[in-house]
Amino acid sequence: MKEQKTMTEGSIWKNILYFSIPLILGNLFQQLYNTVDSIIVGNYIGSEALAAVGGSGSIINLLVGFCIGASAGAGVVISQFFGAGNKDGVKEAVHTTVAIAIAAGAAVSVAGMLLAPLMLRAMGTPGEVLAPAVSYLRVFFGGMLFSVIYNMSAGILNAVGNSKRSLIYLIIAAVSNIFLDLLFVVVFHMGVVGVALATDISQLLSCVFIILFLVRSRDVYRLNIREIRFYKNLPGRILKIGLPTGVQNIVISLSNIVVQSSVNSFGAVAMAGFAAYVKIDGFNILPVLSFSMAATTFTGQNVGAGKYDRVKKGMRVAVGMTVFYTIFTGIVLMVFAPQVMRVFTGQEDVIAYGVYILKFFCPFYWMIGILNVLTGTIRGTGKTLQAMLIVLFSMCIFRVFWIWGSMRISHEISGVMLGYPVSWVVGLVLAFLYMWKGKWMPESYYESR
Numbered sequence: 001m002k003e004q005k006t007m008t009e010g011s012i013w014k015n016i017l018y019f020s021i022p023l024i025l026g027n028l029f030q031q032l033y034n035t036v037d038s039i040i041v042g043n044y045i046g047s048e049a050l051a052a053v054g055g056s057g058s059i060i061n062l063l064v065g066f067c068i069g070a071s072a073g074a075g076v077v078i079s080q081f082f083g084a085g086n087k088d089g090v091k092e093a094v095h096t097t098v099a100i101a102i103a104a105g106a107a108v109s110v111a112g113m114l115l116a117p118l119m120l121r122a123m124g125t126p127g128e129v130l131a132p133a134v135s136y137l138r139v140f141f142g143g144m145l146f147s148v149i150y151n152m153s154a155g156i157l158n159a160v161g162n163s164k165r166s167l168i169y170l171i172i173a174a175v176s177n178i179f180l181d182l183l184f185v186v187v188f189h190m191g192v193v194g195v196a197l198a199t200d201i202s203q204l205l206s207c208v209f210i211i212l213f214l215v216r217s218r219d220v221y222r223l224n225i226r227e228i229r230f231y232k233n234l235p236g237r238i239l240k241i242g243l244p245t246g247v248q249n250i251v252i253s254l255s256n257i258v259v260q261s262s263v264n265s266f267g268a269v270a271m272a273g274f275a276a277y278v279k280i281d282g283f284n285i286l287p288v289l290s291f292s293m294a295a296t297t298f299t300g301q302n303v304g305a306g307k308y309d310r311v312k313k314g315m316r317v318a319v320g321m322t323v324f325y326t327i328f329t330g331i332v333l334m335v336f337a338p339q340v341m342r343v344f345t346g347q348e349d350v351i352a353y354g355v356y357i358l359k360f361f362c363p364f365y366w367m368i369g370i371l372n373v374l375t376g377t378i379r380g381t382g383k384t385l386q387a388m389l390i391v392l393f394s395m396c397i398f399r400v401f402w403i404w405g406s407m408r409i410s411h412e413i414s415g416v417m418l419g420y421p422v423s424w425v426v427g428l429v430l431a432f433l434y435m436w437k438g439k440w441m442p443e444s445y446y447e448s449r
Helices: 012-044 047-055 057-083 087-122 127-142 144-159 165-187 191-216 234-264 268-304 308-335 337-341 348-358 362-380 384-409 413-437 443-447
Strands: none
Touching (some): 012 047, 012 165, 012 191, 047 127, 047 268, 057 087, 057 127, 057 384, 087 127, 087 234, 127 268, 144 191, 268 308, 268 337, 308 337, 337 348, 362 413
8 A cells, every 4th residue: 555645746735734733743742751751740740850851852853953964864865766757766775765864863972971071061061950850861861773773764754745644653752751650750669760761762763663654664664784884975965955854853852952041040940930931832743744845845846846936835824824823822831731731730929930931932933933833934945054054143143142242231031032032033034035046946946947
């Protein structure tokens, strides 16, 4: 049975919506990993443990973001081969992608375990939070290989339009993570180590399931274990397209570490409040990223098929969808902010910090939604360097300088948080200018006009 879908034919909004829904659900279940961790940690261990788990998120995103961002190159290459009907190209790109995943995942695991204390100290993690944060990170990174392989394998399926299959495995992993969290923390009293171990085992399950599916598949993306290697010029092509996105993600994570370090200076209560909001933020940003991934895949397949007008229409449809979603969720979260925060902690001072921080994000989330779809579309054409530069300047360089300046003027958490919506405005201006003045489509598009 074929489980692949070309996005070069049929209704544009249906293609994007049907592709996005499994991605949204999958990303929400992925977010459930850390959210359940935070709920159980905040309610059964305490605010310092919640700060340790939340404060580690920036470091985790730093290393994982590079690998997943680099794999975006594989997704673009595979989707363009698939759109062009090049079966041999798809086959070789799939096996090269898995080889990259194994190498990158092993490197991230080792680097994360070795560098955890150094990175946490560099962030200015308070002394009472440092020890549990180190323990959590080391165990977490012990299973990072499984996470990287799963996410890059899911990227293979996404590139050929099959976003449903990985959702099934994520649901299984998320449910097992909840069960194991309760078992290790509530029953065995293993603390933050139990939380990290539960996540590792759950990621192992999703990794095993998706690899077995790829091996047993009869479709064009079928995986043969013996054929996993770097094919011809594909590693160079994948890295040329994917490396800018990987660098973009790692620099964004570095800027988030700067933000986390600034929040750390306000103490453990502020850290816990920020950590609680970050989990809520995930339920906003991950669907936005799903629409961006849909735009990238849609663009890649249609560029491969030479259907450039369809690319532009798809971009407009994806923008409309993400704006509708972010405005709706923003209103809901603004109305029910205190109640949502109480899911993570019962401490009123932590709740107050979380609600205060939320007000700097939710009213403006539609801007980050548009920005992600525009850069996702640009990325799908293969112009990942240009997409990286837009995001790099607005969400990294500008944001870091904003925080540096605001902290020098006044040591207030409001100045730190305001850097987010202002940086989104800057990013939107740059993206619109590039798409207006720059050549963001393939050269063949301009030659045919």
